[in-house]
Every structure is written in structure tokens, then in C-alpha cells.
Amino acid sequence: MVAPPVAPESPHSPARRRKVSFPLLARMALAVAGGVLVYLSFPPRPLWFLAPVGFAVLAHVIHGKRARAGFGYGLLFGLGFMVPLLQWTGEFVGLVASLPLSLACALMISLGTTAMALVSRVPGWPLWAACLWVADEALRGVFPFGGFTWGKIAFGQPEGWFLPLASLGGAPLVTFAVVLSGFGLFWLVRNWKLGLPLVAVPVVAGLVVPVGVDPSAGTVTVAAIQGNVPRAGLDFNAQRRAVLDNHAKRTTQLAADVAAGRAEQPDVVIWPENSSDIDPFRNADAAAVIDAAAKAIKAPVAVGAVVLDRTDGLPRNQVVLWDPEKGPTDTYTKRKLQPFGETMPMRSFFRLFASEVDRAGVFQPGTDPEGFVMGPAKVAIDTCYEVAFDSVVRDSVTAGATLIAIPTNNATFGYTEMTYQQLSMSRVRAVEHGRAVVVAATSGVSAIVEPDGSVTRKTGLFEPDALVATLPLRSQTTLATRLGAWPEWVITAAGLVALALGFTRRRKDSNGAAA
Structure with missing residues (x-):
């Protein structure tokens, strides 16, 4: 007896939707969790070491993904980070202040994670991704309305091993070291020989850099x-x-x-x-x-x-x-x-929506x-x-x-x-x-x-x-x-060069697939 042919499963069937949606929902949850871990690394909690863990989670979510996935997951990561971090902005005026600001900051972060997804097939990806995060912070420092720098990763590290690096390259270098070590943690799982230096070098550098405290001027x-x-x-x-x-x-x-x-x-x-x-x-x-x-x-x-x-x-x-x-x-x-x-x-534009702007x-x-x-x-x-x-x-x-x-x-x-x-x-x-x-x-x-x-x-x-x-x-x-700003400029430039390489690589892959 010959079994009747089985009809192909419709992509819109409930079973197929479950297969597709569960990994997606899991990644979305991980993206939010990664942002929350970075928030928890900030004072008043002395949990600075959670920041690299949060970035390891972000790396897992966006590595090898398309640009639009990098944008979406980055937005969720940014909301998990910024909504609780900036809750204070609405202390006396409510969510009307804190939520739009948090969303704006999360959108800025998602621009950086979009770029990180684009370069995720470039050799040395954790290094370039860390550069692009610094570039994203640099952008947030000037746009919009003169910039809003709250949430720089360096500002969550006053207790951490990375803090002495501030004396060499300022806050941008501290941020770079934290993000690089986090992406290095992710890379340990894929290739420990490459991942270990990415984690160890920033940590050791922070531990050995001397910080001057002598009263040289009295x-x-x-x-x-x-x-x-x-x-x-x-x-x-x-x-x-x-x-x-x-x-x-x-x-x-x-x-x-x-x-x-x-x-x-x-x-x-x-x-x-x-x-x-x-x-x-x-x-x-x-x-x-x-x-x-x-x-x-x-x-x-x-x-x-x-x-x-x-x-x-x-x-x-x-x-x-x-x-x-x-x-x-x-x-x-x-x-x-x-x-x-x-x-x-x-002022005149925002007054169209709320008279409170005149306060x-x-x-x-x-x-x-x-x-x-x-x-x-x-x-x-x-x-x-x-x-x-x-x-x-x-x-x-x-x-x-x-x-x-x-x-x-x-x-x-x-x-x-x-x-x-x-x-x-x-x-x-x-x-x-x-x-x-x-x-x-x-x-x-x-x-x-x-x-x-x-x-x-x-x-x-x-x-x-x-x-x-x-x-x-x-x-x-x-x-x-x-x-001064030179460390930030150099790190940002390196990230932008990697982004250009990422575009070129993706185009070649697309052309090869079309052929």
C-alpha cells in the first residue's frame, strides 16, 4: 500500500509560525536582557563586571545577522539599557519625559548595532564592533541638540579594572576596552585562541596602567x-x-x-x-x-x-x-x-504639542x-x-x-x-x-x-x-x-573603515550568489 503524498507545510501554518517565532522571541528576549545587564553594571551598584557580560549577549544576538536584524535587536538592547538608566528624568514630570528620551537614545544605539551586524563577517569582528560602539557614543555626544552623553559605558566603570585606562585615552578608551572584552567573551566560545587575547589584553592593560596621585603642586x-x-x-x-x-x-x-x-x-x-x-x-x-x-x-x-x-x-x-x-x-x-x-x-515647534515647553x-x-x-x-x-x-x-x-x-x-x-x-x-x-x-x-x-x-x-x-x-x-x-579627542577619532575611524569593508564584502557575496 502506497502512503498518500504529504502536502508541504504552509509557511503560514501554526506549526511553522511556532518554529520561526520561538528562536526570534528568544533572541529578542536576550537582546533586552543584555541591555539590562549593562544597566545593572552602573552605580550605585558596584557590578561593573556585568557590562562585558551584557555585550557578550549582544554579540551572540547580532553576529552574522542582516543589517535590519542588527537594528531591531540593537533597539531592544538599547531599551533594556536606557529605560531603567534614565528613569530619573521623569521623576517629577512622569514617563512623558523619560520614555521618549530613552527611545531616542535606544534608536541611536541601534544605528551602531546595525553597523556591527554589517561588519560581522569581517575578520577580527570583535575589534571592529568595539570601534563602532565608540563611534556610536561619539555621535550621541553631538547629536541631537548638542548631544546627550549619559550612558557612556565608561561612566559605569568607576570601580572596575578598566578605569586606569582613562588616564591614557579618556572615557572612549575605557568604553572600547569594556566592549572589546565583552565581545571577546562571546568569541571564546567560537575560537578560544582568538577570544582569549580579546578578553585578557584589555583587563591586563587596565590592571597595570599606573595612576598618578602625588601632590606635585602642593x-x-x-x-x-x-x-x-x-x-x-x-x-x-x-x-x-x-x-x-x-x-x-x-x-x-x-x-x-x-x-x-x-x-x-x-x-x-x-x-x-x-x-x-x-x-x-x-x-x-x-x-x-x-x-x-x-x-x-x-x-x-x-x-x-x-x-x-x-x-x-x-x-x-x-x-x-x-x-x-x-x-x-x-x-x-x-x-x-x-x-x-x-x-x-x-521651542516654537515643540510648543505645538505641549505648552509645558515654556517652563x-x-x-x-x-x-x-x-x-x-x-x-x-x-x-x-x-x-x-x-x-x-x-x-x-x-x-x-x-x-x-x-x-x-x-x-x-x-x-x-x-x-x-x-x-x-x-x-x-x-x-x-x-x-x-x-x-x-x-x-x-x-x-x-x-x-x-x-x-x-x-x-x-x-x-x-x-x-x-x-x-x-x-x-x-x-x-x-x-x-x-x-x-584630547584623538583616541576617540582614531577608534571611530577604524570602525568606519571596517564598515566600508563590510559593505564591500556583502556586495561581493551578493554578486556571487546572483551568478
Whole structure:
């Protein structure tokens, strides 16, 4: 008896759909999981080693795939990474802020993973893929709206073995090493002889690179004042006088501790960004409060203030150098302003969708990277958002700084992870430029960071405090400071060359298949 012929299975049959969809769904889940692992590697968790694991998962998902698969899986990876990482942006305005920003960042990441998929058949793929990730971060640093660098992989590595590499090639080199080691982990399974060096070389390099901490230009005793705000939230600016009084009160308390021998006399005092949202140049009462605090502590005070410019009447986010004898003697104007906060790009366009855009400020940026001479120190001032941008911090250091100060205001973001993420950036900058860093926040976390990136003192959240420490002043410039953006440019160029080779290889394969 002859068996009846079996009809071919329709591609649209339930059985066929199950066969096709399960591997796809598994890969989609893995892509999201890889992004979540990278998120979990960021502070406040000291789980830096999860980042290479996350990139190993990404490599497994996109290797050998078409460009559109690289885009789709990369988008899922980016969402798994960015949605939880940027949750703080919606703390007081909701998901309407955090989700679009996270999606935009994930889309930018997917451009990089598309390129990585295209070059996945080029020999030495893990190396080129790591280069393309750095290229993608470089793009995110300038586009759109002047760039948004939150989520640089280097910023999740303040505890990791890769951190010393920042002194050689800055944040881009740290990112490259982390991603390369992750893709190397994936390659170990395919060819351990090739994969092992890809993992071992970045790790060993990070472990053996020395980080300078000697006080080559002397020492300075610094006080970081955290006065706290009346309460967390967007409305803290409505209580501007209370914020100013809090910082003056905590400074005066420190002065009493110094007089009683309970604290060391500081040479330099750093107040946070927005510690005086009352313009001391236009309000005599605010000036009197600051002046009294400076006279009490007997040291120059760097005061974060909102100042209306006398020429155009528009606000500047400034730090004012207040001498206890001479009063205000110098100012630094924040150069890198936060879009959708201090400024509003394309205001008239976005107003068509939401009138809330007019809550964004009309602040004007500064151009001068010069900081202040305060006692024995030349202090670089990099205000809040500026610490996330490589060139901004470097310019302030190459202006001759021997110490870096990061005045910041994180009160709007409550008890979220934002302040810990920003502190990790400050730690990377300390190693990158071989300088001690003083972080002064209105509501926390304020911190003292040594040139090797270690935190020796820090405050809690929403607790008034004063951190006093003697720190090394350093005049040497690291290789990273001298090279500037060159490591990022070279790594990016290598990735783009590999991308061109990937296009050529794919075209040849397509032509061969057609023949």
C-alpha cells in the first residue's frame, strides 16, 4: 500500500509560525536582557563586571545577522539599557519625559548595532564592533541638540579594572576596552585562541596602567558645602531664599567648628550649583548673606548663582568667586547647558504639542573655560551637566587647573540614581586628568574624590553637611589630557573603515550568489 503524498507545510501554518517565532522571541528576549545587564553594571551598584557580560549577549544576538536584524535587536538592547538608566528624568514630570528620551537614545544605539551586524563577517569582528560602539557614543555626544552623553559605558566603570585606562585615552578608551572584552567573551566560545587575547589584553592593560596621585603642586584643604533644600521636587526654586540661607548656615556652622578645633581651616570653599538662585549682584540682601558666610569661614567661596546679565537681561548659570575681604571678584558661566531644562531647542515647534515647553529656561551659555585661583589652587569649574562632556572638562583642565570642582544641583531628581551616575562621571574625570575632584551638591551626593578615582568622603541624600579634606594639587597632564579627542577619532575611524569593508564584502557575496 502506497502512503498518500504529504502536502508541504504552509509557511503560514501554526506549526511553522511556532518554529520561526520561538528562536526570534528568544533572541529578542536576550537582546533586552543584555541591555539590562549593562544597566545593572552602573552605580550605585558596584557590578561593573556585568557590562562585558551584557555585550557578550549582544554579540551572540547580532553576529552574522542582516543589517535590519542588527537594528531591531540593537533597539531592544538599547531599551533594556536606557529605560531603567534614565528613569530619573521623569521623576517629577512622569514617563512623558523619560520614555521618549530613552527611545531616542535606544534608536541611536541601534544605528551602531546595525553597523556591527554589517561588519560581522569581517575578520577580527570583535575589534571592529568595539570601534563602532565608540563611534556610536561619539555621535550621541553631538547629536541631537548638542548631544546627550549619559550612558557612556565608561561612566559605569568607576570601580572596575578598566578605569586606569582613562588616564591614557579618556572615557572612549575605557568604553572600547569594556566592549572589546565583552565581545571577546562571546568569541571564546567560537575560537578560544582568538577570544582569549580579546578578553585578557584589555583587563591586563587596565590592571597595570599606573595612576598618578602625588601632590606635585602642593596640597589644599577644601570644604564642600551641602546645605540641602527645603524639600525635593520642582518647586524648590520657589524657595530660593531658604536654599541660600541653608548653605550660608552650614558654612557658618563649619566656621564655628574650625574655631573650636573640631574641623580644619579650609583654603577653598565650594558651594553647589543654584545655591543662590537670587542674583547677588541685584539683591543686596543675598549679597549680604553670602558675604557674612565668607567672612565667617575666612576663605574664598565659589557660589553657584543665577545671574541676570546686565547687557541683555537674560539669565546665566554662574559660579561667583566670593572673597571674604573683597566680595565678588570673578565669575564662571556654565558653557554646556541642559536642553529641555536650561534651554529649549526648537521651542516654537515643540510648543505645538505641549505648552509645558515654556517652563524650560532661556539661559545663555558661557565660552570661557578658565576657573578660579583660590588660595594655593587653580580650580577648574565644571557645573553639573558639563561633567558628562569630554571636551568641556578637558578644556577647563588645560586652562591650568590643579583641582576640579563639580558644583551640581540634583534636588529635582529626588532619591533616584541620577546623583550616583553623575558621581561616577566625576570619578572617571579624576583618573582621566589626574586631578582630585570636589563634588558639591545642593542635596547630595557631595563627595571628595582622589586622583585615582577613589571616594574618601561623601554625604547622604537630603542631609546638610560639610566635607573637609586636604587634597593633592597636580600640575602634570595625563596622556589622555594631552591627546584630547584623538583616541576617540582614531577608534571611530577604524570602525568606519571596517564598515566600508563590510559593505564591500556583502556586495561581493551578493554578486556571487546572483551568478
